[in-house]
Amino acid sequence: MAMHYRVPEWPEIRAKGESLVAEHPDDHFMTTVLEGAFLVGESENPIRGNLCAAAMRELTGHVLHSMAPDSRVTACRWYELVKDTKGPTRMQRVTYIVQGALPNDFVEKVLKLDLSKIARPLLKTIERLNRSTHVREETILDDDEEIRVLVDDALDGLLDIYDAARTCREEVHRSLRTEVFDTVLDKLLSETLQELDELSTHTSVEGHEIDEYTITFVDDEFIELAVAGTVYVELQYGSRSDIRNDMGAVLSDSYPYTASMKARVIEPQRILGDSVVVAVDNSAFYE
Incomplete structure (x- = not known):
């Protein structure tokens, strides 16, 4: 009615x-x-x-x-x-x-x-x-x-x-959340980040999650994305042989990260790879 x-x-x-x-x-x-x-x-x-x-x-x-x-x-x-x-x-x-x-x-x-x-x-x-x-x-x-x-x-x-x-x-x-997630994951897996690499003999990324992210329309050409999230890692101390012989250790941990990236307004779902910057805060490891 x-x-x-x-x-x-x-x-x-x-x-x-x-x-x-x-x-x-x-x-x-x-x-x-x-x-x-x-x-x-x-x-x-x-x-x-x-x-x-x-x-x-x-x-x-x-x-x-x-x-x-x-x-x-x-x-x-x-x-x-x-x-x-x-x-x-x-x-x-x-x-x-x-x-x-x-x-x-x-x-x-x-x-x-x-x-x-x-x-x-x-x-x-x-x-x-x-x-x-x-x-x-x-x-x-x-x-x-x-x-x-x-x-x-x-x-x-x-x-x-x-x-x-x-x-x-x-x-x-x-609509861009999936692209942002995949872009950050690709960066974490494809590049050695000093903040993670220095934590153990071998640090491997297990995954990550986005806590929040914002989009800014800088102008009519670019979109800027700012991300805050958590990266989950496996910290291996010693070689694989050391691990097998109980002379090493494997631990799981997580750390906050921030990331920034850009996309062109005319192709908003294609994030520009060379614009992606990821920084991990590992300060909690040393506390």
Whole structure:
């Protein structure tokens, strides 16, 4: 059974405005325009709806252009100039805000995000804002409920874009976990790390686990990954012959490690081998 839509009151709409401002606490223009939209929307001005729509249109345009400037959008490999346009479309700006320079195939097939579905409500609301900004005898907007719905839809559309951007980054984090694990393991097995080698006659890596890792989109070219985990090792003292003759020993131990690595944004699941650095903290061994 579909839920009945209830038109939100102004205090509820203002709360959403505060959530939007929280995304950009230093953006004075956003705060000013949003407050202006609220003041005129709640006033008794006979054309308050049209003035409020004009303010909200400028606000959405400001967000799209500041978060997705022309130079960044047009530099993405997925960008194509749409016929009869001179630069990025609103849809392309929304795409950049959500996925940055990540390739479309990766976003759609691996992350399972539908950008057209995410962007549709905001883009439709912008069209409504455009129509409402023109003050004509037949377009005067003075119905309080209609005004509240229009402002609420605009704020919801913008907040949904920010939520989608966070979801995208969370999904990138999830999707790369296996690659990160395998990359660290390969480094531990293929290279002799001094911090482990010095602990015994022969140190062998038994495995590792990731405790946490973070992803930073450095720019539109590289992703940086920082990893913290635990490596499990076998420490052999003496030769194999010594072990057979009970003159040596084999112990198991574990140590924390950190690792860093990079991937290209256009191929996020292919970690650059020469960027991988692993450091093991063996200080506990000497305590």
